[in-house]
Amino acid sequence: MTVAxxxxxxxxxxxxxxxxxxxxxxxxxxLYQKIEDSFFLVIGTKTCGYFLQNAMGVMIFAEPRYxxxxxxxxxxxxxxxxxEELKRLCVQIKRDRNPSxxxxxxxxxxxxxxxxxxxxxxxxxAEIGIPIVTARANGLDYAFTQGEDTVLAAxxxxxxxxxxxxxxxxxxxxxxxxxxGRKNEDIQQDAEYADHxxxxxxxxxxxxxxxxLTLELKKQGIQVSGWLPAKRYTELPVIExxxxxxxxxxxxxxxATTLMRRRKCKLIGAPFPIGPDGTRAWIEKICxxxxxxxxxxDEREAKIWEGVEDYLQLVRGKxxxxxxxxxxEVSLARFLIRCGMTCPEIGxxxxxxxxxxxxxxxxxxxxxxxxxxTPRIVEKPDNYxxxxxxxxxxxxxxxxxxxxxxxxxxxxxxxxxxxxxTFAQMHGFTNARDILELATRPLRRNNNxxxxxxxxxxxxxxx
Amino acid sequence: xxxxxxxxxxxxHIGTLRVASSFKNVxxxxxxxxxxxxxxxxxSMLERERDFTPxxxxxxxxxxxxxxxQEKVVDxxxxxxxxxxxxxxxxxxxxxxSILQEDLQNFVDRAQLDSKGDVMLADVNHYRVNELxxxxxxxxxxxxxxxxxARKKDELPEGKTEKPSVNIIGISTLGFHNQHDCTELKRxxxxxxxxxxxxxxEGASVNNLKNLPKAWFNLVPYRELGLMSANYLQxxxxxxxxxxxxxxxxxxxxxxxxxxxxxxxxxxxxxxxxFINEQTLYVSQAAWFSRSIDCQNLTGKKAVVFGDNxxxxxxxxxxxxxxxxxxxxxxxxxxxxxDWFKEQVSEYCDEVLISDDNGAIGDAIARIEPxxxxxxxxxxxxxxxxxIPCGVIASxxxxxxxxIGYKPFCGxxxxxxxxxxxxxxxxxxxxxxxxxxxxxxxxxxxxxxGISADSDLNWNREAQAELNKIPGFVRGKVKRNTxxxxxxxxxxxxxxxxxxAAKEAVGA
Numbered sequence: 001m002t003v004a005x006x007x008x009x010x011x012x013x014x015x016x017x018x019x020x021x022x023x024x025x026x027x028x029x030x031l032y033q034k035i036e037d038s039f040f041l042v043i044g045t046k047t048c049g050y051f052l053q054n055a056m057g058v059m060i061f062a063e064p065r066y067x068x069x070x071x072x073x074x075x076x077x078x079x080x081x082x083x084e085e086l087k088r089l090c091v092q093i094k095r096d097r098n099p100s101x102x103x104x105x106x107x108x109x110x111x112x113x114x115x116x117x118x119x120x121x122x123x124x125x126a127e128i129g130i131p132i133v134t135a136r137a138n139g140l141d142y143a144f145t146q147g148e149d150t151v152l153a154a155x156x157x158x159x160x161x162x163x164x165x166x167x168x169x170x171x172x173x174x175x176x177x178x179x180x181g182r183k184n185e186d187i188q189q190d191a192e193y194a195d196h197x198x199x200x201x202x203x204x205x206x207x208x209x210x211x212x213l214t215l216e217l218k219k220q221g222i223q224v225s226g227w228l229p230a231k232r233y234t235e236l237p238v239i240e241x242x243x244x245x246x247x248x249x250x251x252x253x254x255x256a257t258t259l260m261r262r263r264k265c266k267l268i269g270a271p272f273p274i275g276p277d278g279t280r281a282w283i284e285k286i287c288x289x290x291x292x293x294x295x296x297x298d299e300r301e302a303k304i305w306e307g308v309e310d311y312l313q314l315v316r317g318k319x320x321x322x323x324x325x326x327x328x329e330v331s332l333a334r335f336l337i338r339c340g341m342t343c344p345e346i347g348x349x350x351x352x353x354x355x356x357x358x359x360x361x362x363x364x365x366x367x368x369x370x371x372x373x374t375p376r377i378v379e380k381p382d383n384y385x386x387x388x389x390x391x392x393x394x395x396x397x398x399x400x401x402x403x404x405x406x407x408x409x410x411x412x413x414x415x416x417x418x419x420x421x422t423f424a425q426m427h428g429f430t431n432a433r434d435i436l437e438l439a440t441r442p443l444r445r446n447n448n449x450x451x452x453x454x455x456x457x458x459x460x461x462x463x
Numbered sequence: 464x465x466x467x468x469x470x471x472x473x474x475x476h477i478g479t480l481r482v483a484s485s486f487k488n489v490x491x492x493x494x495x496x497x498x499x500x501x502x503x504x505x506x507s508m509l510e511r512e513r514d515f516t517p518x519x520x521x522x523x524x525x526x527x528x529x530x531x532x533q534e535k536v537v538d539x540x541x542x543x544x545x546x547x548x549x550x551x552x553x554x555x556x557x558x559x560x561s562i563l564q565e566d567l568q569n570f571v572d573r574a575q576l577d578s579k580g581d582v583m584l585a586d587v588n589h590y591r592v593n594e595l596x597x598x599x600x601x602x603x604x605x606x607x608x609x610x611x612x613a614r615k616k617d618e619l620p621e622g623k624t625e626k627p628s629v630n631i632i633g634i635s636t637l638g639f640h641n642q643h644d645c646t647e648l649k650r651x652x653x654x655x656x657x658x659x660x661x662x663x664x665e666g667a668s669v670n671n672l673k674n675l676p677k678a679w680f681n682l683v684p685y686r687e688l689g690l691m692s693a694n695y696l697q698x699x700x701x702x703x704x705x706x707x708x709x710x711x712x713x714x715x716x717x718x719x720x721x722x723x724x725x726x727x728x729x730x731x732x733x734x735x736x737x738f739i740n741e742q743t744l745y746v747s748q749a750a751w752f753s754r755s756i757d758c759q760n761l762t763g764k765k766a767v768v769f770g771d772n773x774x775x776x777x778x779x780x781x782x783x784x785x786x787x788x789x790x791x792x793x794x795x796x797x798x799x800x801x802d803w804f805k806e807q808v809s810e811y812c813d814e815v816l817i818s819d820d821n822g823a824i825g826d827a828i829a830r831i832e833p834x835x836x837x838x839x840x841x842x843x844x845x846x847x848x849x850x851i852p853c854g855v856i857a858s859x860x861x862x863x864x865x866x867i868g869y870k871p872f873c874g875x876x877x878x879x880x881x882x883x884x885x886x887x888x889x890x891x892x893x894x895x896x897x898x899x900x901x902x903x904x905x906x907x908x909x910x911x912x913g914i915s916a917d918s919d920l921n922w923n924r925e926a927q928a929e930l931n932k933i934p935g936f937v938r939g940k941v942k943r944n945t946x947x948x949x950x951x952x953x954x955x956x957x958x959x960x961x962x963x964a965a966k967e968a969v970g971a
Contacts, residue, residue: 017497017522017524018520018522019497020503020504022501023496023497023499024498025498043464045558045589046470046473046558046593047476047558047559049470050473050474051498051499053469053470053859054505055501067468068465068466068468069464069465070465070466073590073591076590080464085464089464108496108523108558108559109558109559111528112528112562112563138496139496139497139498140497140523140524140528141524143497387515403515404507405507406507406508406511407507407512407513407514407515407516457513458513
């Protein structure tokens with residue numbers, strides 16, 4: 001998907017790829033919570049397990065619906081039969097948890113020893129009677145949030161093409177949720193949707209955000225037919241040829257490709273609904289595709305900006321540097337520039353210029369309108385080089401991973417831990433405040449501590 | 464394949480990285496895919512480290528898979544050598560590079576030609592050893608490397624220090640309370656009139672490793688890290704070592720007596736008995752605590768201990784020998800060193816559990832229903848679910864186990880800290896009595912104990928109400944004893960009568 005695109009004034013660079021990020025298997029942490037009847041089996045080594053155990057912190061103790069299939073030396077040297085081993089574990093999982101789907105997460109090790117997970121899955125699925133979805137979310141190919149992309153791309157294949165009558169009731173979960181148990185005739189009345197082809201949204205979001213965005217589109221008369229993923233695997237949306245699909249997160253390019261090429265859907269390329277500006281542009285784009293005149297968005301957006309003015313006063317004129325690790329960087333930078341910040345550099349693990357085109361255009365437009373220089377976008381950044389640039393630029397805020405946050409703070413540089421943005425609710429109009437709450441936290445902390453005189457806490461700081 | 468939710472000891476490379484990044488000015492380069500540098504996050508978060516963790520990755524990606532690392536590893540080593548001028552770069556294999564079977568030694572040899580600093584390959588196999596074994600091996604490897612280097616250059620210092628002196632071996636980053644233990648051990652050595660020659664690996668410079676043989680002896684406080692190095696130094700230079708962990712009053716005294724023996728054999732002529740006596744009776748509060756009324760209330764209370772070899776063994780001995788607590792089960796996840804553990808604890812506990820399966824340990828705790836658990840963070844969570852208090856005594860640990868305040872486990876101050884930990888973990892004695900006398904103040908429902916099997920017995924209303932009056936922390940035990948009593952006599956319903964009969968039968 002990284003075909004050369006039409007020229008843009010944005011400056012793209014590519015460095016060495018020596019940067020810190022989470023392993024993409026981390027996606028199980030939020031996906032097992034999102035898909036309530038799933039079980040995630042990560043087929044890998046102690047290294048993978050150690051990462052999950054430590055990165056997920058206390059979640060590990062909540063009897064998670066995920067586990068490691070820990071490969072031992074005999075598995076590596078093929079002394080044991082992969083199929084038999086996986087069967088043994090999956091039967092155990094079926095017995096203990098009875099999930100509706102088992103998701104196999106392939107790792108670096110399964111890649112290197114070329115374990116044919118895609119080949120084994122259908123056989124085992126038939127034998128034990130539970131669907132098995134295979135996703136290769138490994139560190140050889142992907143970074144952090146791209147893990148979700150590989151899982152959703154695999155799930156896209158499993159979406160039904162026709163609704164089974166008996167399941168209709170169940171599949172209307174979202175609609176029911178929005179109607180809050182009102183009687184059927186009332187629903188008929190106020191469900192005045194415009195006449196448009198079915199729209200399915202993709203991207204895993206917390207349920208309150210799903211409700212929020214669905215309602216936001218309903219105000220424009222747009223009906224969301226389904227959401228990939230749904231709350232339960234058994235509720236995966238129907239996807240037929242010719243359906244429209246639209247992404248809610250910037251890291252879902254494989255899912256988008258799969259929906260377009262394999263399920264013959266039409267992709268609505270829109271900026272992502274992050275920040276009030278992004279949300280508005282997202283809705284406008286969907287409306288324009290369906291030939292609907294959006295209403296009330298001006299006031300809606302203005303009102304949100306008004307509501308966050310106290311935060312804007314803190315960030316205006318300040319600079320922000322993204323070291324890059326979760327692919328949300330372009331959308332966040334675009335929002336923060338609209339908030340009045342400047343941004344010298346956006347680091348990003350992987351840049352799909354086609355899938356993110358509308359977002360990149362909006363970024364460029366935003367820079368022009370705010371009268372600030374466009375950021376350099378650094379794909380596959382080199383953390384060492386970035387830290388030298390941070391020392392030179394002295395940005396007011398660095399958005400970075402935990403490996404660098406404390407050392408930078410000790411050198412008097414404000415940081416915000418990037419992973420929090422992945423787990424925070426930040427989509428839609430109403431969550432703009434939450435993004436700013438995160439972004440301004442170090443700045444507010446500084447205002448509280450500013451007269452104490454202990455900004456730099458390392459001896460002979462190499463700054 | 465093994466279905467696993469949790470592991471006690473990390474993968475091998477974590478051990479290597481812990482040792483490498485404990486040294487000053489040593490850089491580790493992992494041969495690993497993107498995302499495997501999670502060690503940096505742990506060190507930065509848990510240790511609240513102010514400096515960048517000196518660990519980078521030479522990324523293994525699709526291209527490396529297809530064509531091999533080629534120049535990449537060598538370039539990354541020489542680049543890091545130029546950027547940070549470390550004394551030593553340790554190339555660290557991971558599970559991925561174990562399978563790729565590239566000739567990493569060849570990369571190291573080539574990189575050495577262009578590097579100012581030293582370059583070495585950590586000799587650990589992901590599939591054979593765990594974090595602790597790898598750390599032990601890496602430390603020994605680095606020590607040996609610099610001893611040999613000094614010998615070759617004829618720079619090994621002659622003879623011993625004038626006054627008795629010691630190397631403290633095994634203090635490392637991300638180790639359980641290691642920093643505090645180190646301070647306490649240095650203080651203890653100062654009190655004993657022993658100079659500290661070197662502390663390794665934490666804060667040490669590799670250039671000083673050649674001075675190790677100048678010490679009179681080596682002290683290895685932890686069973687898991689340092690023994691290989693101490694053995695190497697003994698073979699090479701005939702240096703004696705003391706490997707008694709000075710944890711608890713009795714063991715600290717034993718450690719000091721051993722030190723006395725070792726240095727007197729080299730002509731020191733010291734007598735530490737007076738010091739031990741003074742510390743034990745008047746300075747450390749632990750001996751007095753064990754005599755006090757508080758501790759009397761702990762007599763015969765049941766406890767379960769689980770952790771690494773060092774801490775679980777020390778804790779078992781302290782509980783049983785110094786506080787009169789009934790250790791029903793002591794366990795370790797150091798399966799590779801199980802014999803040592805069994806030998807250490809078997810006379811102080813009823814049963815020994817050697818396992819790294821957290822499910823098995825959880826089940827054992829549910830079955831035993833101790834009054835308190837001393838374990839890792841995992842056991843703390845088991846305790847939460849079963850409503851049993853837990854004191855954390857060993858890794859794996861969370862950020863709250865890296866306290867800012869001074870909390871050693873070693874030495875005489877360590878005995879005080881442990882006494883506090885133990886005492887605070889049990890329900891306070893007087894509170895316990897009052898609850899028993901007045902029938903308790905919490906009447907909440909019995910929580911189903913997910914780990915143990917549920918009962919099939921029927922409690923009638925009065926009996927259930929009576930059960931609910933029993934204080935929460937003993938309710939589970941009463942319930943279990945009553946049901947066992949009923950089952951033994953083939954009673955299907957539990958009434959008040961059955962309950963009291965059971966109570967009389969077991970004296971519970």
